[in-house]
Amino acid sequence: MRGYHPRMTLTDTSFEQHLDATRDARIESYKEFLRIPSISTLTAHRDDCRATATWLATALERAGAEHVALEETTGNPAVYADWLHAGPDAPTVIVYGHYDVQPVDPLDLWTSPPFEPVIVGERMLGRGSADDKGQIHLHVMALAALLATRGSLPINVRYLFEGNEEDDARHLRAWLEANRERMAADVAVISDTGFFEGNLPSITVGLRGNMYAQIDVEGPPVDLHSGTYGGAVQNPVNALAHIIAALKDPDGRIRIPGFYDDVADLTAAERAAFGALPFDEETWRTQTGVPALVGEAGFTCLERRGARPTFDVNGIWGGFQGEGSKTIIPAHAHAKVSSRLVPNQDPERIYEQFKAYVAEVAPPGVTVTVDLLGAGSPCAMPLDHPATQAAARALKATFGRDPLYVRDGGSIPVAADFGELLEVPVVMLGFTPPDDNAHAPNESMDLNNYELGIRCVARYWDELAGSAVADGTSH
Amino acid sequence: MRGYHPRMTLTDTSFEQHLDATRDARIESYKEFLRIPSISTLTAHRDDCRATATWLATALERAGAEHVALEETTGNPAVYADWLHAGPDAPTVIVYGHYDVQPVDPLDLWTSPPFEPVIVGERMLGRGSADDKGQIHLHVMALAALLATRGSLPINVRYLFEGNEEDDARHLRAWLEANRERMAADVAVISDTGFFEGNLPSITVGLRGNMYAQIDVEGPPVDLHSGTYGGAVQNPVNALAHIIAALKDPDGRIRIPGFYDDVADLTAAERAAFGALPFDEETWRTQTGVPALVGEAGFTCLERRGARPTFDVNGIWGGFQGEGSKTIIPAHAHAKVSSRLVPNQDPERIYEQFKAYVAEVAPPGVTVTVDLLGAGSPCAMPLDHPATQAAARALKATFGRDPLYVRDGGSIPVAADFGELLEVPVVMLGFTPPDDNAHAPNESMDLNNYELGIRCVARYWDELAGSAVADGTSH
Numbered sequence: 001m002r003g004y005h006p007r008m009t010l011t012d013t014s015f016e017q018h019l020d021a022t023r024d025a026r027i028e029s030y031k032e033f034l035r036i037p038s039i040s041t042l043t044a045h046r047d048d049c050r051a052t053a054t055w056l057a058t059a060l061e062r063a064g065a066e067h068v069a070l071e072e073t074t075g076n077p078a079v080y081a082d083w084l085h086a087g088p089d090a091p092t093v094i095v096y097g098h099y100d101v102q103p104v105d106p107l108d109l110w111t112s113p114p115f116e117p118v119i120v121g122e123r124m125l126g127r128g129s130a131d132d133k134g135q136i137h138l139h140v141m142a143l144a145a146l147l148a149t150r151g152s153l154p155i156n157v158r159y160l161f162e163g164n165e166e167d168d169a170r171h172l173r174a175w176l177e178a179n180r181e182r183m184a185a186d187v188a189v190i191s192d193t194g195f196f197e198g199n200l201p202s203i204t205v206g207l208r209g210n211m212y213a214q215i216d217v218e219g220p221p222v223d224l225h226s227g228t229y230g231g232a233v234q235n236p237v238n239a240l241a242h243i244i245a246a247l248k249d250p251d252g253r254i255r256i257p258g259f260y261d262d263v264a265d266l267t268a269a270e271r272a273a274f275g276a277l278p279f280d281e282e283t284w285r286t287q288t289g290v291p292a293l294v295g296e297a298g299f300t301c302l303e304r305r306g307a308r309p310t311f312d313v314n315g316i317w318g319g320f321q322g323e324g325s326k327t328i329i330p331a332h333a334h335a336k337v338s339s340r341l342v343p344n345q346d347p348e349r350i351y352e353q354f355k356a357y358v359a360e361v362a363p364p365g366v367t368v369t370v371d372l373l374g375a376g377s378p379c380a381m382p383l384d385h386p387a388t389q390a391a392a393r394a395l396k397a398t399f400g401r402d403p404l405y406v407r408d409g410g411s412i413p414v415a416a417d418f419g420e421l422l423e424v425p426v427v428m429l430g431f432t433p434p435d436d437n438a439h440a441p442n443e444s445m446d447l448n449n450y451e452l453g454i455r456c457v458a459r460y461w462d463e464l465a466g467s468a469v470a471d472g473t474s475h
Numbered sequence: 476m477r478g479y480h481p482r483m484t485l486t487d488t489s490f491e492q493h494l495d496a497t498r499d500a501r502i503e504s505y506k507e508f509l510r511i512p513s514i515s516t517l518t519a520h521r522d523d524c525r526a527t528a529t530w531l532a533t534a535l536e537r538a539g540a541e542h543v544a545l546e547e548t549t550g551n552p553a554v555y556a557d558w559l560h561a562g563p564d565a566p567t568v569i570v571y572g573h574y575d576v577q578p579v580d581p582l583d584l585w586t587s588p589p590f591e592p593v594i595v596g597e598r599m600l601g602r603g604s605a606d607d608k609g610q611i612h613l614h615v616m617a618l619a620a621l622l623a624t625r626g627s628l629p630i631n632v633r634y635l636f637e638g639n640e641e642d643d644a645r646h647l648r649a650w651l652e653a654n655r656e657r658m659a660a661d662v663a664v665i666s667d668t669g670f671f672e673g674n675l676p677s678i679t680v681g682l683r684g685n686m687y688a689q690i691d692v693e694g695p696p697v698d699l700h701s702g703t704y705g706g707a708v709q710n711p712v713n714a715l716a717h718i719i720a721a722l723k724d725p726d727g728r729i730r731i732p733g734f735y736d737d738v739a740d741l742t743a744a745e746r747a748a749f750g751a752l753p754f755d756e757e758t759w760r761t762q763t764g765v766p767a768l769v770g771e772a773g774f775t776c777l778e779r780r781g782a783r784p785t786f787d788v789n790g791i792w793g794g795f796q797g798e799g800s801k802t803i804i805p806a807h808a809h810a811k812v813s814s815r816l817v818p819n820q821d822p823e824r825i826y827e828q829f830k831a832y833v834a835e836v837a838p839p840g841v842t843v844t845v846d847l848l849g850a851g852s853p854c855a856m857p858l859d860h861p862a863t864q865a866a867a868r869a870l871k872a873t874f875g876r877d878p879l880y881v882r883d884g885g886s887i888p889v890a891a892d893f894g895e896l897l898e899v900p901v902v903m904l905g906f907t908p909p910d911d912n913a914h915a916p917n918e919s920m921d922l923n924n925y926e927l928g929i930r931c932v933a934r935y936w937d938e939l940a941g942s943a944v945a946d947g948t949s950h
Contacts, residue, residue: 041799103801109697167799208702212800221764222584225914226787227683227885230815231727231779234769237788237810238723245720248713250838252706289696294709294840304706312701313712314803319790320811324516324642325687325848326578327813327886328789328914335712336795338802340705363725365769373800410702411802439700439803 014149015458019451022145027119029059030137030450033099034117034126038133040076040100040167049076049163052099056136056161057081063144065159071179075171076100076163083143084156091186091387091469092156093461094424096414097136098165098192101128102439109441123444130436134445135191135453136161138431142457154465158185162414165192169376169413176414176421186469187387187425188418189460191453194432196406197279199446201399203391204428206306206407207415209341209378211350212314215243215358216334218367223319223328234365236333237318243368244335246361247354248311252296252304254339256357259309259350264343266307270407274302277404287435306407310340336373340409347375376413381426386468391429394460398452429460489624490933494926497620502594504534505612505925508574509592509601513608515551515575515642524551524638527574531611531636532556538619540634546654550646551575551638558618559631566661566944567631568936569899571889572611573640573667576603577914584916598919605911609920610666610928611636613906617932629940633660637889640667644851644888651889651896661944662862662900663893664935666928669907671881672754674921676874678866679903681781681882682890684816684853686825687789690718690833691809693842698794698803709840711808712793718843719810721836722829723786727771727779729814731832734784734825739818741782745882749777752879762910781882785815811848815884822850851888856901861943866904869935873927904935 019026038052039045053070056079061068065081079099084092104114104127112118117126124134139159146153160183164171176183193204219236220229248254266274281301285293295304318333320326339354341347355370362368381388383405395403408428415426431453432438433446494501513527514520528545531554536543540556554574559567579589579602587593592601599609614634621628635658639646651658668679694711695704723729741749756776760768770779793808795801814829816822830845837843856863858880870878883903890901906928907913908921 041801042797043799103795103797105795105797106698166802210702210802212802219765222912222915222917223581224763225885226785226789226813227685227815228780228883228913229763230785230787230884231783232768232770232776233763233765234767235787237791238719238786241716241719241788241791242725244713244716250717288699288704288708290694290708290840291842292709292840293707294838295707301707305704308706310701310705311713312705312710312804313716313794314701314801315794315796315805316712316716316808317792317796319788320578320580321790321792321809322517322578322580324518325811325813326516326789326914327641327685327687329787330790333791334796336800338701338800340702363769365765365767367766408703409705410700437697438703439801440697442697 015145018145018149019454026141030124030134031117033133033137034128035115037115038100038128038163039103040164041103046076049100053077053079053163056099059140060159063140064147065143071175073164073171073175075167078160078162078172078175080160082158083153086153086156090155091464092158092184093464094158094160094183094185094188095139096188096190097139097161098132098163099136099161100163100166101131101133102166106441111442119447122447124447124450125442125444127443129443129445130194130432131438131443132165132192134450135430135432138450138453139191139457142454145454146458153461155461158183165414168374172414173417176417180421183422185422185424187427188422190412190415190426190428191430192412193408193428193430194436195434195449196277196404197284197434199433200278201395201401201403202406203388203403204408204430205383205405206380207378208409208411209345209347209413209416210338210374210376210411211341211347211354212338212374213351213354214334214336214371214373215240216332216369218332219329220331223331226327226329229329233329234363235329236366237330239363239366240318240333240335242363243358243361244313252294254309254311256353258353262344262346263309266303270307271303273405274300274306277302277406305409307342309342309345311337313337340411341378343378343380345378347377351375376411377416379416379419379426381428385425387425387427387464390463390467390469391427391460394456394463397459398456490620493620493624494929501616505599505609506592508608508612509603510590512590513575513603513638514578515639516578521551524575528552528554528638531574534615535634538615539622540618546650548639548646548650550642553635553637553647553650555635557633558628561628561631565630566939567633567659568939569633569635569658569660569663570614571663571665572614572636573607573638574611574636575638575641576606576608577641581916586917594922597922599922599925600917600919602918604918604920605669605907606913606918607640607667609925610905610907613925613928614666614932617929620929621933628936630936633658640889643849647889648892651892655896658897660897660899662902663897665887665890665901665903666905667887668883668903668905669911670909670924671752671879672759672909674908675753676870676876676878677881678863678878679883679905680858680880681855682853683884683886684820684822684888684891685813685849685851685886686816686822686829687813687849688826688829689809689811689846689848690715691807691844693807694804695806698806701802701804704804708804709838710804711841712805714838714841715793715808715810717838718833718836719788727769729784729786731828733828737819737821738784741778745782746778748880749775749781752777752881780884782817784817784820786812788812815886816853818853818855820853822852826850851886852891854891854894854901856903860900862900862902862939865938865942865944866902866935868938869931872934873931
């Protein structure tokens with residue numbers, strides 16, 4: 001009724017009928033979930049994050065999950081639940097998502113309030129609709145529909161939904177380290193990615209890591225008159241600009257010594273895979289709205305985004321920001337900066353290199369400090385793993401075409417953590433459209449992707465049950 | 476009673492008695508003047524500026540000035556008043572000051588609200604107490620006391636107090652161009668400067684000019700996810716940092732081509748004059764509170780501040796400034812920048828050079844625009860002019876020692892305008908202490924300087940009347 005059009009009919013009629021009958025309630029539940037402003041990076045929203053975790057736990061319980069619990073971490077609580085009655089021979093899957101969301105500023109660019117979700121056309125519009133509450137919600141809805149219509153799942157499943165993905169991956173990592181035994185599984189399914197340009201079904205087989213830091217430059221204790229002092233006192237904003245400019249060449253090459261040491265060169269096969277993706281730079285540029293694309297020499301646009309590291313300023317501030325003019329040497333200046341990292345860069349090592357280089361290029365007359373705000377490892381996944389291939393079959397069955405295999409520029413540090421700590425292969429199966437405005441104003445989810453996503457998850461469990469993953473070793 | 480201690484007694488007993496008797500009322504009037512938040516650079520305070528002009532006009536009328544009028548300009552109204560009964564042989568002086576003040580942020584660093592003036596120790600604390608309402612006020616009080624006790628002045632005087640000095644000098648300049656005939660005078664006295672380090676009586680004989688501009692860098696129409704887009708889209712903050720860093724070497728040399736073409740080299744005599752000033756760099760550094768002084772190679776600290784041009788960022792902003800982390804490529808970034816200029820640099824020409832250079836160094840993938848927010852010419856004054864020497868005698872008679880002759884780093888564009896448009900010599904006779912925190916939180920005026928300043932102005936009028944300036948040509 002509200003613009004969702006399944007492109008194919010699944011064979012499981014009762015499952016489909018159930019989903020049809022419960023659609024209005026499902027959309028209402030989805031909106032309820034989005035209304036809680038679970039911004040993890042702002043401490044003022046700490047209670048909202050906990051309220052969101054509680055809401056999610058209740059939804060999992062209603063869907064029929066067991067052992068539902070809020071798991072305390074060093075950050076916001078994670079939500080754990082499971083359904084483990086498929087027997088020891090069936091594979092066990094960990095489903096991961098995050099219920100926390102990005103901040104919403106600049107608020108004035110939203111066409112409707114970010115935490116008052118509305119359906120516009122075929123989209124659910126609201127913060128978290130795509131990244132990542134919408135994808136958690138469709139998993140819970142798939143579970144509910146399967147248990148309501150079949151009474152069971154063909155696999156064992158553990159749900160692990162965290163509340164600090166947009167904030168600091170170290171919270172969940174510490175929890176995973178402490179709970180690795182409990183989390184034994186055969187495969188981890190992360191639903192925090194999306195479809196390729198053109199809204200083409202995709203499986204993400206590579207992700208960048210991230211190193212996020214803040215640079216603080218302190219000059220005089222108070223703002224100084226730029227006439228009386230200018231020329232003899234270092235200006236903290238000039239100093240910060242100098243540091244930032246020193247970190248990256250205008251042509252996109254990062255100048256931190258050692259920064260590229262561990263970067264895995266792209267193989268001919270990997271470059272061929274990038275080249276095979278249906279991608280038109282000029283179309284993408286137009287969608288992005290920038291006058292020209294830029295980037296590191298010697299790499300294509302997709303390679304720059306998927307397989308090369310970056311250095312970006314996420315925010316900067318210092319001195320007078322008002323209307324008109326004020327003639328001061330500001331007392332201090334600040335920047336939030338981050339590097340997207342690629343295999344095999346180590347975020348902690350990159351941070352140390354970054355810190356040493358900032359100290360080296362910092363001009364005299366100011367005090368410069370840096371702090372690490374977040375770190376996550378990059379990762380790459382094998383295409384031919386049976387769990388990946390099972391996902392590909394489920395996508396084809398649901399969306400009507402073979403998926404693309406994509407190395408995405410984003411970071412989901414937990415993907416590397418699952419591989420490293422739980423020693424499970426990771427399948428990144430996500431459903432958001434490429435123009436979802438994640439992290440930006442007017443975030444939205446394609447409701448067709450959402451609805452078919454529910455069906456795809458159900459199909460995936462069937463495909464996994466019949467796949468080589470079902471060796472039962474972990475249960 | 477509140478900590479003012481005249482260091483000498485003037486011969487005019489009735490004048491002194493009158494000032495003693497009216498001190499409480501004078502301080503109350505001073506506070507009243509400071510309470511009106513006349514921030515010219517913020518349009519929200521436009522009415523406050525007009526209210527301040529009206530308050531000032533009333534005060535001039537009460538003091539006995541004639542032809543008091545609010546003069547409309549393209550900005551805030553200027554206040555004109557005169558007293559022209561000294562006869563055609565007496566010199567005519569224009570007294571200049573500005574009633575507008577700097578913005579007050581960061582508010583949290585003020586020990587008391589900026590527009591609720593209080594006396595702390597021997598200081599009047601509040602925005603404008605020194606720069607420049609306090610100095611206007613002492614001129615009006617000198618006029619009132621002279622007319623009350625003598626019934627006349629020994630010279631003819633025109634008062635011109637403007638409301639856009641902290642904002643944009645072009646407003647008063649345009650008015651001066653249109654009113655040059657009316658403003659005929661023999662000398663202009665600007666009271667918008669102060670005493671040298673150690674609170675030593677000084678006459679400012681040189682001022683820097685100013686070119687104030689804003690740089691706006693526009694990238695994508697909305698903030699973008701730094702993972703999905705990073706590496707292929709130019710980051711507006713990185714671009715802005717690159718531009719700012721390109722404008723100035725870390726050693727203080729400005730890189731704009733042609734920037735130094737018109738800079739007058741310091742003569743040996745000028746360098747000797749700088750060297751003769753009682754100044755200890757380390758003491759000054761300690762007062763300033765910075766870890767080290769910096770500046771252009773080959774020049775002393777006083778030369779860097781008084782006789783060399785600068786490029787400073789007054790404020791910068793873009794992207795995420797909140798707590799924690801947000802992973803975006805900001806849609807835009809902005810900076811307010813200014814150059815202090817020295818003889819014979821032309822601010823308009825410098826702006827054109829700046830604009831061309833920014834366009835040259837701007838990286839691809841963003842749209843960069845610059846706008847001129849303010850411009851004022853530098854100036855230098857002859858030490859041996861009879862009007863300067865009369866001021867020196869008045870300072871010595873009042874403060875008990877010969878004044879220093881100082882080239883100050885600040886900018887008072889009207890000083891150049893008076894010289895150029897009215898063709899009058901300019902004497903910069905100001906009384907603020909060097910640690911007045913002008914443009915910063917906790918601006919204050921030394922009340923001893925203020926009280927003796929009133930006496931010094933009266934003495935100056937007497938000295939001028941007997942000087943070679945009294946040739947009567949202008950009246």
